[in-house]
Amino acid sequence: MGIMFDAQQRIFHLQGRDISYLLTILPNEQLGQIYFGQKIRHYDQLATGLRWATRGYLACVFEGDLAFSLEYTPQEYPAYGKTDFRHPAYQVQNAAGHTISDLRYVSHAILPGKPRLAGLPATYVEQDDEAATLEITLRDAVSGLTAVLSYTVYAERNVITRSARFENGGAQDVRLLRALSMCLDLPDADFEMMQLSGAWARERHLYTRPLTPGIQAIESTRGASSAHQNPFIALKRPHTTETHGEVYGFSLVYSGNFLAEVEVNHDHQTRVMLGINPFDFSWLLTPGETFQTPEVVLVYSNQGLEGMSQTYHDLYRRRLARGVWRDRERPILLNNWEATFFDFNEEKILTLARAAKDLGIELVVLDDGWFGHRDDDRSSLGDWVTHPEKLPRGLKFLAQEIEAFGLRFGLWFEPEMISKDSALYRDHPEWLLQVPEYDLSHGRNQFVLDFTRPEAREAIYQMVAAILADAPISYVKWDMNRNMTEIGSLALPPERQKETAHRYMLGVYAVMERLTQAFPEVLFESCAGGGGRFDPGLLYYMPQAWASDDTDAIERLKIQAGTSLVYPVSAMGAHVSAVPNHQVGRFTPLMTRANVAFFGAFGYELDITQLPAAERAAIQAQTAYYQAHRQTFQFGTFYRLSSPFEQNHTCWLTVAADEREAILVYVKTLAAPNAPFRAIRLRGLLPAAAYVVEETGQVFYGDDLMYRGFPLPAETGQDGDFTSSRWTFQRRAES
Numbered sequence: 118m119g120i121m122f123d124a125q126q127r128i129f130h131l132q133g134r135d136i137s138y139l140l141t142i143l144p145n146e147q148l149g150q151i152y153f154g155q156k157i158r159h160y161d162q163l164a165t166g167l168r169w170a171t172r173g174y175l176a177c178v179f180e181g182d183l184a185f186s187l188e189y190t191p192q193e194y195p196a197y198g199k200t201d202f203r204h205p206a207y208q209v210q211n212a213a214g215h216t217i218s219d220l221r222y223v224s225h226a227i228l229p230g231k232p233r234l235a236g237l238p239a240t241y242v243e244q245d246d247e248a249a250t251l252e253i254t255l256r257d258a259v260s261g262l263t264a265v266l267s268y269t270v271y272a273e274r275n276v277i278t279r280s281a282r283f284e285n286g287g288a289q290d291v292r293l294l295r296a297l298s299m300c301l302d303l304p305d306a307d308f309e310m311m312q313l314s315g316a317w318a319r320e321r322h323l324y325t326r327p328l329t330p331g332i333q334a335i336e337s338t339r340g341a342s343s344a345h346q347n348p349f350i351a352l353k354r355p356h357t358t359e360t361h362g363e364v365y366g367f368s369l370v371y372s373g374n375f376l377a378e379v380e381v382n383h384d385h386q387t388r389v390m391l392g393i394n395p396f397d398f399s400w401l402l403t404p405g406e407t408f409q410t411p412e413v414v415l416v417y418s419n420q421g422l423e424g425m426s427q428t429y430h431d432l433y434r435r436r437l438a439r440g441v442w443r444d445r446e447r448p449i450l451l452n453n454w455e456a457t458f459f460d461f462n463e464e465k466i467l468t469l470a471r472a473a474k475d476l477g478i479e480l481v482v483l484d485d486g487w488f489g490h491r492d493d494d495r496s497s498l499g500d501w502v503t504h505p506e507k508l509p510r511g512l513k514f515l516a517q518e519i520e521a522f523g524l525r526f527g528l529w530f531e532p533e534m535i536s537k538d539s540a541l542y543r544d545h546p547e548w549l550l551q552v553p554e555y556d557l558s559h560g561r562n563q564f565v566l567d568f569t570r571p572e573a574r575e576a577i578y579q580m581v582a583a584i585l586a587d588a589p590i591s592y593v594k595w596d597m598n599r600n601m602t603e604i605g606s607l608a609l610p611p612e613r614q615k616e617t618a619h620r621y622m623l624g625v626y627a628v629m630e631r632l633t634q635a636f637p638e639v640l641f642e643s644c645a646g647g648g649g650r651f652d653p654g655l656l657y658y659m660p661q662a663w664a665s666d667d668t669d670a671i672e673r674l675k676i677q678a679g680t681s682l683v684y685p686v687s688a689m690g691a692h693v694s695a696v697p698n699h700q701v702g703r704f705t706p707l708m709t710r711a712n713v714a715f716f717g718a719f720g721y722e723l724d725i726t727q728l729p730a731a732e733r734a735a736i737q738a739q740t741a742y743y744q745a746h747r748q749t750f751q752f753g754t755f756y757r758l759s760s761p762f763e764q765n766h767t768c769w770l771t772v773a774a775d776e777r778e779a780i781l782v783y784v785k786t787l788a789a790p791n792a793p794f795r796a797i798r799l800r801g802l803l804p805a806a807a808y809v810v811e812e813t814g815q816v817f818y819g820d821d822l823m824y825r826g827f828p829l830p831a832e833t834g835q836d837g838d839f840t841s842s843r844w845t846f847q848r849r850a851e852s
């Protein structure tokens with residue numbers, strides 16, 4: 118592994134565990150892309166490399182040369198206006214108003230480890246020998262702008278991370294009009310593009326489409342990565358399956374407006390670019406100022422989608438998430454939201470907590486409505502002080518009482534938002550994101566706080582920190598319940614208004630960083646009206662995120678399966694809720710609700726005091742089971758054995774990191790008469806080991822389970838819809 122530079126051929130070769138990434142300095146001193154894929158040992162530019170040839174209608178770089186053109190040259194960070202007619206990776210307006218630039222190679226450095234990105238979330242290393250980083254400095258001679266392209270390759274992973282850092286080294290202002298994080302030009306277009314799209318309550322459904330000439334893209338302009346498009350795409354070969362074939366993954370470590378764009382040109386070459394959405398974005402760089410783009414994590418797998426997903430899971434769980442909770446088993450929680458909504462008081466919460474203790478739950482979370490005078494969604498955001506009527510003896514008292522039951526206590530905040538009916542708004546109407554003279558739109562009756570303003574961030578930090586310091590609070594849910602409109606800041610000058618959305622994100626990251634560092638023992642969970650900001654950026658600060666406001670087990674199959682394309686099980690908040698389900702009105706068996714939620718940071722979200730005795734007993738059994746096996750659920754290797762997007766049943770498997778146990782869950786969607794007998798092939802077991810099925814006492818060998826398959830229950834036709842089963846395979850001690 119490592120990074121090699123062949124000075125004679127001017128080629129960089131980055132080698133990860135099974136991958137190679139090759140780039141070169143082109144004849145015009147820009148950077149050319151040679152290869153990204155399965156590891157190769159040796160590359161010879163003269164024998165097999167980039168080629169140029171005269172063609173009709175070609176714009177060429179050098180006078181007298183009719184062959185060298187960027188139009189069909191694969192590049193690393195293409196410019197606008199220099200013979201390439203595809204979208205560029207960046208665009209700069211110089212002091213004269215021109216938008217042409219030409220970043221040329223100046224120097225490079227190869228560093229051990231991976232430097233952090235200033236002010237932005239990013240993957241990291243714990244030891245310098247885990248990774249190596251290549252930094253290539255490019256310079257535009259006219260404006261004096263430099264760009265440093267960063268590439269990190271991990272020794273034991275099939276991952277390349279990329280980002281770019283600009284610095285105005287000239288004497289005059291320049292304006293970045295577009296500053297994407299990366300570009301990858303692939304030599305053909307025989308791919309299908311996969312994306313995770315949806316909406317509130319149906320986040321991250323998987324969509325796949327073949328590439329065609331032209332641009333295909335997903336983006337967010339909502340001020341958040343969004344429930345509608347996740348900042349991730351994959352390009353897979355048409356015949357790639359879950360376990361076989363090539364796929365490239367591209368995941369942007371960012372939580373704001375983004376663009377993920379794929380352009381297929383007339384030569385059927387494919388250009389992939391990701392980064393901050395250039396729409397309504399620009400960034401002024403005065404002399405000496407710098408701009409850092411977010412990071413993109415590129416994964417290559419020739420073992421199908423599973424290889425890609427497992428690479429992301431391990432990286433994001435161990436080298437993106439941080440803090441003491443990164444590797445700790447997450448507590449089973451009870452959230453009062455779907456149990457009470459806004460209608461609660463101290464007694465009700467304490468009653469829920471007592472019942473929770475009895476059921477084996479470990480953490481009680483008080484959701485929206487505990488502050489200001491908030492009895493519905495029209496008031497009090499921004500006033501992070503206890504609601505005196507609902508909690509007359511205060512939060513501290515409530516938290517201490519709950520701790521006295523032997524439980525932990527957690528609390529909900531929505532720090533980025535403000536209600537007009539709040540003391541904060543009365544004191545600081547100028548702290549809302551707004552565009553002067555235009556009416557303000559609202560979402561859920563609330564407005565967005567201007568997190569570009571240090572004084573607004575400071576005020577919110579102080580209020581939240583005071584509560585966390587005062588009461589024994591072990592968990593925080595950081596919510597965000599609307600997208601942005603009228604994106605403008607009264608604190609920024611006219612020439613910087615288009616910086617607002619990104620400055621806002623930097624402000625959010627800064628508060629999250631400060632808060633999580635100040636309260637390192639608190640488990641933080643992010644949330645945005647469900648999974649409206651379920652992205653790698655937030656996982657850097659908070660190791661789990663509420664996956665969706667849709668808690669229906671059948672809906673969750675698609676949401677969690679889609680999410681699992683990139684994100685680990687430990688990151689997905691998943692709760693058992695009441696039936697009929699609040700979002701879809703569906704009745705599902707309690708067992709199915711638990712079996713699906715087990716594949717996540719598990720909890721309950723219903724009025725457990727109203728349940729019949731049989732259901733309370735079932736929940737006691739569920740919590741006991743989860744406690745015994747949560748290490749395997751949360752930190753095992755996750756396998757999608759069948760897909761809810763394609764089939765009437767879903768099978769998920771998790772195999773413990775120490776390979777001592779594996780858990781299989783099978784969920785049937787609709788009942789069918791005369792259903793065929795089915796077996797499902799497990800994966801990731803030790804072929805020669807014997808496994809005892811905890812639930813039935815049967816013994817199987819790993820090879821039998823993986824190659825012949827595990828027999829699924831025969832359907833009687835009378836079982837009804839939405840049933841599920843679970844089996845726990847314990848490896849025999851001697852095997």
Ligand code: DGJ
Nearest residue numbers: 454484485644646647666
């Ligand atoms: C949206 C979240 O996703 C819910 O879980 C809940 O916290 C509500 N907000 C509260 O307003």
